[in-house]
Amino acid sequence: MMKIEKESFNNYVQKNVFDTLTGYQLINDNDKVMIGVSGGKDSILTLHMLSRYRQLSDIDFKLEAVCIDEGIAGYRNHGIESAVKNCKLLDINLEIISFKEAFNHDLDDIQGLYKSSCMPCGIYRRYLLNKAAYDHGCDKIATGHNMDDEIQSFLMTFARNDQNKFSKFGPALNRIHEKMVPRIKPLWQLAEKDVGIWCVVNDIEIHDEECPYSVTSLRSDVKNFLNRLEQENKGIKRNIFDSFKNTFNIAQQDVSLSTCEFCSQPTANSPCNACKLTEEINELLNK
Numbered sequence: 001m002m003k004i005e006k007e008s009f010n011n012y013v014q015k016n017v018f019d020t021l022t023g024y025q026l027i028n029d030n031d032k033v034m035i036g037v038s039g040g041k042d043s044i045l046t047l048h049m050l051s052r053y054r055q056l057s058d059i060d061f062k063l064e065a066v067c068i069d070e071g072i073a074g075y076r077n078h079g080i081e082s083a084v085k086n087c088k089l090l091d092i093n094l095e096i097i098s099f100k101e102a103f104n105h106d107l108d109d110i111q112g113l114y115k116s117s118c119m120p121c122g123i124y125r126r127y128l129l130n131k132a133a134y135d136h137g138c139d140k141i142a143t144g145h146n147m148d149d150e151i152q153s154f155l156m157t158f159a160r161n162d163q164n165k166f167s168k169f170g171p172a173l174n175r176i177h178e179k180m181v182p183r184i185k186p187l188w189q190l191a192e193k194d195v196g197i198w199c200v201v202n203d204i205e206i207h208d209e210e211c212p213y214s215v216t217s218l219r220s221d222v223k224n225f226l227n228r229l230e231q232e233n234k235g236i237k238r239n240i241f242d243s244f245k246n247t248f249n250i251a252q253q254d255v256s257l258s259t260c261e262f263c264s265q266p267t268a269n270s271p272c273n274a275c276k277l278t279e280e281i282n283e284l285l286n287k
Contacts, residue, residue: 006201013198016190017049018057024171026184027053027140031061034133034181035142037087037094038067039079039207041199042144044086046186048204050142051090053186066132068125069098071106072212079207086205095136097128103278105285107213113284117213120277127274131265133181145185148192151240152222154248159218169248177257177266191237 021027027050035050037043050063067083069076080096087094100106103124111117133141145153150169157165171188175181187195199206214220229236259265260272267273 004197004201009197009201013045013190013194014049014052016194017045017186018053020171020189021053021186022057026142026172026186027059027061029060031059031139032137033061033063033140033142033184034129034136034138035063035065035092036068036129036144037065037083038144039082039086040144041195041206041208042146042149042187042192044082044144044204044206045195045198046142046144047086047090047092049186051092063092064136064138065092065094066129067094067096068128069096069100070121070125071099071108073108075209075212078209082205082207095132097132099124099128102128103274103281105281110281110285111213113281116216116218118217118219120281121213123273123277127265127272130179130181134179138181141181141183143183143185144187146187146190146192146195147241148223148226148237150185150188151226151237151244152219154240154244155222155226156218159222169244176255179259179264179266180257189241 027033033050035043035047037047047065053059054061054063065083065087067080069080083094083096098106107117107121110120114120129141153165154169157163157169171185173182173184198204199208226237226240255268257266257268258270260267260275261270262275263272265272265274271279
């Protein structure tokens with residue numbers, strides 16, 4: 001195995017992330033940024049890089065963090081521990097919000113109701129992340145999506161012919177409703193393997209277990225497919241990424257959003273997906 005030189009590797013990772021932050025103007029003066037922290041490698045690197053960017057750049061901005069507790073026994077508690085320790089280390093305020101507290105059931109309670117648990121989990125996580133950011137008066141939500149994640153999402157959208165989602169690719173989204181906090185992806189141009197190496201090289205405590213429900217998702221299949229391709233054809237992931245970055249420059253469409261009649265959160269159609277899902281789950285659980 002090739003020996004990693006710590007200082008030069010750290011400089012490479014920092015330059016990659018800082019180039020994305022600066023080149024795409026992801027953060028501006030007086031912004032308040034909410035970081036979604038799961039405790040895994042991607043969100044922990046995002047946490048450390050934004051903390052360092054705040055120290056080294058000329059931009060004056062604030063950072064907060066939120067950890068969503070889905071309620072997965074023997075799994076999520078390790079992620080929460082990692083999130084708490086890293087936020088404490090960097091002196092960043094962290095709020096922990098649970099599915100149980102918000103919707104009266106853990107993911108474990110509902111995991112058998114759908115073909116893939118990723119569907120209800122995704123709806124609830126997006127809902128709570130946006131609500132937390134809005135309630136805290138944040139201007140941006142920073143997520144740990146890396147280059148591999150972006151390629152996977154792109155190919156999944158391609159496979160599903162879900163053309164409305166193509167405009168969501170890229171390192172930043174526009175604000176389309178006063179209550180919809182736009183997302184930024186500081187790790188957008190960084191390969192997943194480099195994220196993992198950074199955590200090892202710097203002895204950073206992370207939660208490195210795979211979600212027990214992730215194997216049921218299409219994303220898992222696409223990820224494994226791309227990793228096999230990369231093993232046989234080094235650099236193919238970067239080629240795919242560069243190809244769609246240079247080709248698919250689709251403007252974000254104007255979307256007319258209202259608010260949910262039940263929870264007052266932004267939605268295209270009322271009730272919102274989270275409220276519809278909760279009603280459906282309650283019916284299924286009470287059968």
